[in-house]
Amino acid sequence: xxxxxxxxxxxxxxxxxxxxxxxxxxxxxxxxxxxxxxxxxxxxxxxxxxxxxxxxxxxxxxxxxxxxxxxxxxxxxxxxxxxxxxxxxxxxxxxxxxxxxxxxxxxxxxxxxxxxxxxxxxxxxxxxxxxxxxxxxxxxxxxxxxxxxxxxxxxxxxxxxxxxxxxxxxxxxxxxxxxxxxxxxxxxxxxxxxxxxxxxxxxx
Amino acid sequence: xxxxxxxxxxxxxxxxxxxxxxxxxxxxxxxxxxxxxxxxxxxxxxxxxxxxxxxxxxxxxxxxxxxxxxxxxxxxxxxxxxxxxxxxxxxxxxxxxxxxxxxxxxxxxxxxxxxxxxxxxxxxxxxxxxxxxxxxxxxxxxxxxxxxxxxxxxxxxxxxxxxxxxxxxxxxxxxxxxxxxxxxxxxxxxxxxxxxxxxxxxxx
Amino acid sequence: xxxxxxxxxxxxxxxxxxxxxxxxxxxxxxxxxxxxxxxxxxxxxxxxxxxxxxxxxxxxxxxxxxxxxxxxxxxxxxxxxxxxxxxxxxxxxxxxxxxxxxxxxxxxxxxxxxxxxxxxxxxxxxxxxxxxxxxxxxxxxxxxxxxxxxxxxxxxxxxxxxxxxxxxxxxxxxxxxxxxxxxxxxxxxxxxxxxxxxxxxxxx
Numbered sequence: 001x002x003x004x005x006x007x008x009x010x011x012x013x014x015x016x017x018x019x020x021x022x023x024x025x026x027x028x029x030x031x032x033x034x035x036x037x038x039x040x041x042x043x044x045x046x047x048x049x050x051x052x053x054x055x056x057x058x059x060x061x062x063x064x065x066x067x068x069x070x071x072x073x074x075x076x077x078x079x080x081x082x083x084x085x086x087x088x089x090x091x092x093x094x095x096x097x098x099x100x101x102x103x104x105x106x107x108x109x110x111x112x113x114x115x116x117x118x119x120x121x122x123x124x125x126x127x128x129x130x131x132x133x134x135x136x137x138x139x140x141x142x143x144x145x146x147x148x149x150x151x152x153x154x155x156x157x158x159x160x161x162x163x164x165x166x167x168x169x170x171x172x173x174x175x176x177x178x179x180x181x182x183x184x185x186x187x188x189x190x191x192x193x194x195x196x197x198x199x200x201x202x203x204x
Numbered sequence: 205x206x207x208x209x210x211x212x213x214x215x216x217x218x219x220x221x222x223x224x225x226x227x228x229x230x231x232x233x234x235x236x237x238x239x240x241x242x243x244x245x246x247x248x249x250x251x252x253x254x255x256x257x258x259x260x261x262x263x264x265x266x267x268x269x270x271x272x273x274x275x276x277x278x279x280x281x282x283x284x285x286x287x288x289x290x291x292x293x294x295x296x297x298x299x300x301x302x303x304x305x306x307x308x309x310x311x312x313x314x315x316x317x318x319x320x321x322x323x324x325x326x327x328x329x330x331x332x333x334x335x336x337x338x339x340x341x342x343x344x345x346x347x348x349x350x351x352x353x354x355x356x357x358x359x360x361x362x363x364x365x366x367x368x369x370x371x372x373x374x375x376x377x378x379x380x381x382x383x384x385x386x387x388x389x390x391x392x393x394x395x396x397x398x399x400x401x402x403x404x405x406x407x408x
Numbered sequence: 409x410x411x412x413x414x415x416x417x418x419x420x421x422x423x424x425x426x427x428x429x430x431x432x433x434x435x436x437x438x439x440x441x442x443x444x445x446x447x448x449x450x451x452x453x454x455x456x457x458x459x460x461x462x463x464x465x466x467x468x469x470x471x472x473x474x475x476x477x478x479x480x481x482x483x484x485x486x487x488x489x490x491x492x493x494x495x496x497x498x499x500x501x502x503x504x505x506x507x508x509x510x511x512x513x514x515x516x517x518x519x520x521x522x523x524x525x526x527x528x529x530x531x532x533x534x535x536x537x538x539x540x541x542x543x544x545x546x547x548x549x550x551x552x553x554x555x556x557x558x559x560x561x562x563x564x565x566x567x568x569x570x571x572x573x574x575x576x577x578x579x580x581x582x583x584x585x586x587x588x589x590x591x592x593x594x595x596x597x598x599x600x601x602x603x604x605x606x607x608x609x610x611x612x
Contacts, residue, residue, distance in 0.1 A: 026352070032403035034359055035352030049258070054457070056466035058260035059316075063325030070324070080406050112467070120478070121471030135548075140339075142348045144550045148434070148443030155442055199440035202488050230556070236607035238563055239556030253462070262464035263520070267529030274528070284610050344543075346552045 007175075008067075010182075011107060014100035015068055016075040019044035021097055022137040023079035029141045033080055039140050040076025041069065047132030051108050051125055055115035094193060102186035104130040105157045106178050109164040113173075119165050126161035127154060152192040152199060160185035212271075214386075215311060218304035219272055220279040223248035225301055226341040227283035233345045237284055243344050244280025245273065251336030255312050255329055259319035298397060306390035308334040309361045310382050313368040317377075323369050330365035331358055356396040356403060364389035415583075416475075418590075419515060422508035423476055424483040427452035429505055430545040431487035437549045441488055447548050448484025449477065455540030459516050459533055463523035502601060510594035512538040513565045514586050517572040521581075527573050534569035535562055560600040560607060568593035 022043025026036040045062035052060035062068050108129025112122035131147050131154045138145040147153050163181050167173050191197075226247025230240040249266035256264035266272050312333025316326035335351050335358045342349040351357050367385050371377050395401075430451025434444040453470035460468035470476050516537025520530035539555050539562045546553040555561050571589050575581050599605075 027406045029348065030405055031348075031352045032405050034403045035349075036406065038352055038358065053257055053461055054467055054471060056464075059258055059319070059321045059325060059329075063258060063316075063321055063329055066322060066324035069328055083406055112471070115467070117467045117471050118474060120474035121467055124477055125467075125471055139343060139547060140349060140352065142346075142550075144437065144439075145443075145548060148439045148446055148548065154446065199442045201438055201440050202435045202444065202491055231610045233552065234609055235552075235556045236609050238607045239553075240610065242556055242562065257461055260464075263462055263523070263525045263529055263533075267462060267520075267525050267533055270526060270528035273532055287610055343547060344553060344556065346550075 007107070010103050012067060012071045013096075014103040015044040015071045017096040017100040018047075018104075018133045019072040019075035020079050022133065023076035024083060025137055025141050025143075026076075027080060027083045031141075033077070036080045037073050037076045039137055040079065041072045042140060043133040043137035044072040044075070045069070045133065046136035047104060047108070047129040047134075050132045051111060051129040054125060054128075055112050055117060057111070057115065095190060098186045098189035098193070099182075101130050101153070101157055101189050102160065102182035102184070104133075105160040105185055106164055106182045109161040110168065110173060110178070113165065113168045119169070123158060123161040123165055126164065127157045130154075130157040130160075152197045153189065155199065156185055156188045156192060159188070211311070214307050216271060216275045217300075218307040219248040219275045221300040221304040222251075222308075222337045223276040223279035224283050226337065227280035228287060229341055229345050229347075230280075231284060231287045235345075237281070240284045241277050241280045243341055244283065245276045246344060247337040247341035248276035248279070249273070249337065250340035251308060251312070251333040251338075254336045255315060255333040258329060258332075259316050259321060261315070261319065299394060302390045302393035302397070303386075305334050305357070305361055305393050306364065306386035306388075308337075309364040309389050310368055310386045313365040314372065314377060314382070317369065317372045323373070327362060327365040327369055330368065331361045334358075334361040334364075356401045357393065359403065360389055360392045360396060363392070415515070418511050420475060420479045421504075422511040423452040423479045425504040425508040426455075426512075426541045427480040427483035428487050430541065431484035432491060433545055433549050433551075434484075435488060435491045439549075441485070444488045445481050445484045447545055448487065449480045450548060451541040451545035452480035452483070453477070453541065454544035455512060455516070455537040455542075458540045459519060459537040462533060462536075463520050463525060465519070465523065503598060506594045506597035506601070507590075509538050509561070509565055509597050510568065510590035510592075512541075513568040513593055514572055514590045517569040518576065518581060518586070521573065521576045527577070531566060531569040531573055534572065535565045538562075538565040538568075560605045561597065563607065564593055564596045564600060567596070 019040035023036045023040035025043075026039035031039065045068060049060040049062050052058065105126050109122055109126025112125035117125060134147050135145045160181060163184070164173070164178065167177050167181065223244040227240045227244035229247075230243035235243065249272060253264040253266050256262065309330050313326050313330025316329035321329060338351050339349045364385060367388070368377070368382065371381050371385065427448040431444045431448035434447035439447065453476060457468040457470050460466060513534050517530050517534025520533035525533060542555050543553045568589060571592070572581070572586065575585050575589065
């Protein structure tokens with residue numbers, strides 16, 4: 001019970017953080033208030049909607065539980081009004097984004113496994129849950145998705161999804177090991193950021 | 205029975221109008237005949253396909269009832285051949301587009317509610333049904349979606365979706381009140397166009 | 409049994425070829441190794457995921473059978489390392505791409521028909537299965553989809569889907585006629601390439 005509540009709170013924090021990242025991108029493109037809220041919503045909930053559609057959990061949580069949509073829209077509107085102040089907390093936002101990545105990877109992979117998706121597919125669904133929102137954000141604002149171009153981001157999510165799948169198969173998918181996995185993903189992402197790790201690009 | 209038939213006719217008019225808007229955008233981008241038909245199809249039926257996938261009504265109506273696809277393709281091909289004449293009827297097209305917005309909002313919200321989606325989610329699904337086609341059209345033709353950038357469009361749809369949800373909860377989702385709601389959405393959209401209402405953009 | 413195995417092998421060849429086309433486009437856009445693998449995956453499996461979501465076959469085969477994802481990723485990574493050599497085999501790649509088009513049209517249409525989608529819808533789903541991956545590839549790399557702009561590509565798929573539907577209705581959807589249909593689609597696509605057939609563009 002308390003575990004479920006902790007998970008919901010953590011999930012909503014992830015939604016708020018990803019919504020803020022989407023809203024920031026939309027403000028930079030000079031979209032109007034509705035556009036900012038919409039891109040924020042898509043960045044926060046696009047990955048989860050894709051996950052739920054693919055595992056057959058319809059209607060997706062983003063539409064079935066009003067707290068998700070409201071959290072995304074409130075965070076987006078806050079960014080719309082407060083965005084000049086965001087530059088000063090950019091470091092905080094990146095850390096929170098890493099936290100969102102860890103969390104969405106864990107919950108996405110777990111939900112896919114519980115819906116009966118086999119291991120390889122569940123890892124892919126978990127990764128897509130974590131990166132799907134950022135992909136949607138970039139497509140809506142006319143950019144080639146950043147996750148495909150720079151830095152170690154999706155690979156950390158994929159590694160985390162594999163870890164969650166192993167835990168699940170070992171029957172260890174309890175609150176504590178899962179929280180440790182999310183923390184590990186978040187930590188790796190932060191290290192990748194600070195060390196400027198990046199994936200190789202093909203020789204021309 | 206007559207109500208269902210009226211709804212189908214109105215729905216197909218919405219499909220034809222949105223197909224024409226998609227086909228016009230595709231002609232402007234110098235796409236070939238197939239591209240014009242495809243973008244017209246996507247603009248007319250993309251919102252409905254998204255709606256049906258999200259509420260679990262598969263296969264979506266766009267694939268389950270041939271009249272939808274045929275209407276979209278015929279309208280698109282007509283635009284392909286007649287597009288120079290379209291400039292002269294641009295005002296008519298904008299009014300018809302507003303009618304499509306009203307109609308798709310009402311049917312989208314209603315279908316979501318009847319599929320058991322809770323109120324907030326149903327409003328979002330209704331709005332997405334109405335704006336999804338235009339979003340797809342813009343993504344396919346390489347534009348940042350217009351609905352995110354200018355004018356009051358999606359907000360009118362969202363307001364209409366809230367109205368439909370209230371009617372549904374009050375057990376008043378009959379033909380007449382719903383037709384009034386669609387008319388109200390259409391009217392508001394036309395007023396927004398003529399008055400050049402637009403949503404605020406963030407201060408740089 | 410042998411037929412099912414032949415179909416699987418052929419399906420995986422289609423996956424590998426489409427993955428290679430996606431990976432090539434991603435290398436050209438200077439995406440990193442992950443980006444190349446992701447676009448390859450999306451090009452190979454995007455059409456099939458769309459098909460399975462739309463006909464209600466969740467989780468989609470791309471997530472339910474690990475051989476699909478592994479084939480797509482291995483082919484993409486191979487292109488990442490070998491891409492300079494690809495120029496020399498460009499003709500081979502185009503022929504294989506035509507083979508993939510033929511195959512995905514046949515399997516996509518058939519799966520839709522077997523899932524109970526009516527004829528017109530099944531033809532559209534079959535065509536979308538065949539062209540959906542290329543569409544996704546182009547959207548992810550910031551291009552207006554090539555299939556909407558040039559050459560006879562989707563139209564060949566649509567014609568093939570109609571043929572498969574006729575065979576199915578005549579109760580002739582056996583291995584041999586279907587293989588003949590796939591071969592015909594592939595052949596037509598190759599002829600269209602060599603003859604530079606293209607669809608008309610609207611008069612300005």
